Amino acid sequence: xxxxxxxxxxxxxxxxxxxxxxxxxxxxxxxPLPERLLGDDGRFxxxxxxxxxxxxxxxxxVIRTGEDYRDITYxxxxxxxxxxxxxxxxxxxxxxxxxxxxxDEEHLGGIAQGIDDARRDTGxxxxxxxxxxxxxxxxxxxxxARHAAEHPHPYVVGFSMAGDEAGFPAGDFGQxxxxxxxxxxxxxxxxxxxxxxxxxxxxxxxxxxxxxxxxRSIEDPSLVSELADRGIVLECCxxxxxxxxxxxxxxxxxxxxxxxxxxxxxxxxxxxPYFGATIEGEYDVCAERMGFSAEDLRAVTATxxxxxxxxxxxxxxxxxxx
Ligand code: ADE
Ligand code: ZN
Numbered sequence: 001x002x003x004x005x006x007x008x009x010x011x012x013x014x015x016x017x018x019x020x021x022x023x024x025x026x027x028x029x030x031x032p033l034p035e036r037l038l039g040d041d042g043r044f045x046x047x048x049x050x051x052x053x054x055x056x057x058x059x060x061x062v063i064r065t066g067e068d069y070r071d072i073t074y075x076x077x078x079x080x081x082x083x084x085x086x087x088x089x090x091x092x093x094x095x096x097x098x099x100x101x102x103x104d105e106e107h108l109g110g111i112a113q114g115i116d117d118a119r120r121d122t123g124x125x126x127x128x129x130x131x132x133x134x135x136x137x138x139x140x141x142x143x144x145a146r147h148a149a150e151h152p153h154p155y156v157v158g159f160s161m162a163g164d165e166a167g168f169p170a171g172d173f174g175q176x177x178x179x180x181x182x183x184x185x186x187x188x189x190x191x192x193x194x195x196x197x198x199x200x201x202x203x204x205x206x207x208x209x210x211x212x213x214x215x216r217s218i219e220d221p222s223l224v225s226e227l228a229d230r231g232i233v234l235e236c237c238x239x240x241x242x243x244x245x246x247x248x249x250x251x252x253x254x255x256x257x258x259x260x261x262x263x264x265x266x267x268x269x270x271x272x273p274y275f276g277a278t279i280e281g282e283y284d285v286c287a288e289r290m291g292f293s294a295e296d297l298r299a300v301t302a303t304x305x306x307x308x309x310x311x312x313x314x315x316x317x318x319x320x321x322x
Pocket of ligand 2: 010012162190212270
C-alpha cells in the first residue's frame, strides 16, 4: 500500500494533532489541558457529532502560537509522507485562531513554515484551505471569506465550510462563497454527512467543484446522477463516517456504490486521531473492505490531483509523481 502515491484533500488542521501533541503544546503555553478533553484511555472524549465538535474546540483552545501551528502542520505532513502521501490540502480555521488571539499572519505563517519544513525533510507538498465554521453564523463566515479574499497568501488555494451542517443550511451562505470564488479560491463545503440529499442539493447551488463527504447523496438516485454528470468530486472519509455513526460499518458505506455510479471520489482522514484514521489507512480500508484494486486506488489519487485547488504547475508535478 505504501507504494501507491496518496493525496489527501480533506483534513482539518487542528484535528490532526494527537493528544500527546496537544499535551506538549499546552505545557509549552503554560496552560492546563481542558478537563473533559481526554477519556481514561488517553484518547479524545466525545459522545456524538456535536459533542465531537465541542471536544475539537477544546483541543484547539490550547493551540496559541505560530510555532504551535508550525509543529502541528510539520508533524502531520511528515506522518502522511511516511505513509506514501505526496500532497495534502490542510483545512485551516481562522475562527479558531482568532478565538485564542492569534493574528492571521502568525497563524498562516506558522502553517506555511510547517509545509516548507515538511517538504524539505520528506518531499511532501501541502496547501491550505481557509474554512469558516457554519454554526458561527453567516456574518462571521462573510468576515472570514472577505479577509481571505483581501489578503491572498501563496499557499491558500481554497475555501471550505465546516461545523453543524444540519442546523445551518448551505443556502444561507451564498454570498460567502461568491466572495471566496470571486477571489479565485477553489470551493468546497461539508454536506451530506449529518444531513441528507437536500443538504447536498443546497450545496450545489454554491460555486463549488467539490463536496466534503457528500456520501448521503446516495439517498437520492437523481442527485447521484447529477453529481456524476457535473463531475463534482466527493471528499470521502469512510473511517470518520463509521466512527461517528453516519454508517454502521465499512461494508454499509456507500463509497463503492457512488463510484460505480460514475461519481468522482477521493479520500480523506478528516480528524485523524479522533477517529483512529490516517490517509494511508483510508486507502487500506478501500482495498480491504470495499473491493478497490491497486489500479482503482491509483485512479483515486489521479482524481484527487485533478480536483486539487493548487496551481497547474504543481498539479503537473504531482502527476509526474504518479
Ligand atoms: N469540523 C471538524 N471535523 C468536522 C466534520 N467531520 N464535519 C463537520 N465539521 C467538522
Ligand atoms: Zn471534515
